[in-house]
Amino acid sequence: MSKEATKFQKKAMGMMYRGTEIFKPVNTGRIDEHVSAVREWIANIFFYTKNGTTIMIDAGYSYDRLKEKMSWLGIDPSDIRHILITHQDTDHVGAVERDSGGIFKDAVLYLSEEENRYMTGEVRRKVCFGWYPLPMVHTDNRKVLLKHGQILDIDGIRIECLLVPGHTWGHMVYLIDNEYLFTGDTIWFGADGGYSFISGLAENNNTAVHSLERLEKTLRARKVFPKVITGHTGWSQDPDFVFAHRDRVISPFMKKPHDPTAPYDGYDESDDTKEKAETVLIPEKKFIQDDAQFRNKARQLLKSKEHIRDTIRKYFSLETAENIWNRTEDILTEILEKYKDIPEGHRFHAENFIFPAAAAGIALKEVTDPENTYRIINEAAAVNCEKMHRSLEKMMKVPGMADVFVKAWDPVSRKMFGKDAGFENRFYEKKKGEYRMDILACPYQKYLKELGCGELGTIFCENDERTYGNLPHICFERTQTLASGGDCCDFCVRTVK
Ligand SMILES: [Fe+2]
Numbered sequence: 162m163s164k165e166a167t168k169f170q171k172k173a174m175g176m177m178y179r180g181t182e183i184f185k186p187v188n189t190g191r192i193d194e195h196v197s198a199v200r201e202w203i204a205n206i207f208f209y210t211k212n213g214t215t216i217m218i219d220a221g222y223s224y225d226r227l228k229e230k231m232s233w234l235g236i237d238p239s240d241i242r243h244i245l246i247t248h249q250d251t252d253h254v255g256a257v258e259r260d261s262g263g264i265f266k267d268a269v270l271y272l273s274e275e276e277n278r279y280m281t282g283e284v285r286r287k288v289c290f291g292w293y294p295l296p297m298v299h300t301d302n303r304k305v306l307l308k309h310g311q312i313l314d315i316d317g318i319r320i321e322c323l324l325v326p327g328h329t330w331g332h333m334v335y336l337i338d339n340e341y342l343f344t345g346d347t348i349w350f351g352a353d354g355g356y357s358f359i360s361g362l363a364e365n366n367n368t369a370v371h372s373l374e375r376l377e378k379t380l381r382a383r384k385v386f387p388k389v390i391t392g393h394t395g396w397s398q399d400p401d402f403v404f405a406h407r408d409r410v411i412s413p414f415m416k417k418p419h420d421p422t423a424p425y426d427g428y429d430e431s432d433d434t435k436e437k438a439e440t441v442l443i444p445e446k447k448f449i450q451d452d453a454q455f456r457n458k459a460r461q462l463l464k465s466k467e468h469i470r471d472t473i474r475k476y477f478s479l480e481t482a483e484n485i486w487n488r489t490e491d492i493l494t495e496i497l498e499k500y501k502d503i504p505e506g507h508r509f510h511a512e513n514f515i516f517p518a519a520a521a522g523i524a525l526k527e528v529t530d531p532e533n534t535y536r537i538i539n540e541a542a543a544v545n546c547e548k549m550h551r552s553l554e555k556m557m558k559v560p561g562m563a564d565v566f567v568k569a570w571d572p573v574s575r576k577m578f579g580k581d582a583g584f585e586n587r588f589y590e591k592k593k594g595e596y597r598m599d600i601l602a603c604p605y606q607k608y609l610k611e612l613g614c615g616e617l618g619t620i621f622c623e624n625d626e627r628t629y630g631n632l633p634h635i636c637f638e639r640t641q642t643l644a645s646g647g648d649c650c651d652f653c654v655r656t657v658k
Contacts (some may be wrong), residue, residue, distance in 0.1 A: 171428060290361060332347060
């Protein structure tokens with residue numbers, strides 16, 4: 162089952178979590194002289210090496226490149242005799258499941274008695290708040306079942322086994338030589354510190370939070386501050402960072418500080434290379450200061466605004482153009498900080514379109530007059546819209562697409578241009594082949610005006626004409642817009658035979 166489950170997870174989770182900054186695996190490489198990691202998409206397997214013995218912590222997915230990536234670290238799978246299993250989920254036991262190819266067939270698995278009940282079928286593993294049962298895990302490896310507090314000695318390596326139920330009922334963390342704590346899926350590191358692991362994947366979130374509380378108290382009481390190593394979000398040795406929000410559970414949908422260390426798509430492994438694995442140490446996770454967060458976010462947002470930068474370059478010397486662009490980044494950073502508490506629904510339009518345009522507009526107005534500023538932003542917008550227009554033009558030539566396009570306006574408008582997104586609308590009764598809607602208030606007007614760039618509003622109105630006007634089989638009409646002084650923006654889109 163593991164191969165199937167692996168395939169399913171890669172596909173479903175790849176789509177679900179793209180851009181959410183939820184999974185932040187470390188790339189294959191070393192944390193220090195004792196600990197190394199292999200990345201398997203969004204998950205990590207770890208190795209602890211001392212006195213010639215290497216213990217593996219978790220067994221990842223059923224992942225084709227494990228042997229190859231282990232070779233980057235100089236570890237031969239046949240040398241692995243002991244595997245500590247934090248819990249039996251597919252992304253932690255894949256390589257020791259029955260259908261995985263058996264590269265660790267001679268290794269002993271260590272797991273808690275409680276966790277083993279999933280493997281015997283006494284208990285069924287469920288996620289998504291109990292409604293989604295996961296496939297049962299089968300392994301032929303020899304197992305050693307552990308109790309809470311048990312201490313193992315493997316070739317002089319001291320391993321203390323601590324039960325932390327919550328994510329699964331028998332989740333174990335392993336404190337090795339009092340210096341490393343392998344925590345599997347109990348802690349999730351954000352830009353502002355650790356949280357209890359992802360809500361929808363836990364058996365019981367209250368239990369998970371209590372387990373974390375107990376773990377923190379145990380470590381602090383003993384004054385033991387190990388490197389805390391997580392299954393999906395890297396490592397940290399700062400206990401204040403590790404347990405910063407241990408009474409809160411992370412949800413993929415909650416508002417959390419932007420984390421520039423998170424990959425956009427955890428399934429894209431293009432930056433996980435042999436060369437880096439051999440030369441770069443895996444950095445420790447630390448608090449990212451607020452202003453750095455806004456700066457990083459501004460940089461990321463401006464990556465998709467190269468068309469504005471290119472247009473600025475056409476009108477100024479290279480040096481002046483770069484100065485304007487640097488100012489744009491500074492101003493956008495300030496705007497993001499100023500508007501950090503805007504309603505969640507406004508964020509899409511504000512952060513992706515309104516604020517970057519306003520920042521560029523303000524930066525331009527510092528060196529040129531408002532007319533020239535308008536001309537440059539308008540020209541940049543036109544370049545971008547033409548691209549979109551060309552792809553729509555191709556699509557509308559496909560028979561039946563024009564009908565689909567007009568029908569889509571209703572759900573798309575309600576979601577993307579509705580009340581939650583900061584708009585006020587008047588919707589009209591649906592007619593076959595025609596869609597009408599008025600916008601009575603719009604966040605573009607509101608925020609641009611507040612930022613002293615109200616005049617840029619008409620550019621966004623023109624963008625609609627540029628994108629949707631003159632499409633085959635489609636008539637896009639608007640007789641007035643708010644930005645040009647009208648009472649509303651009256652949208653009408655219909656199919657034309
Ligand atoms: Fe996991």
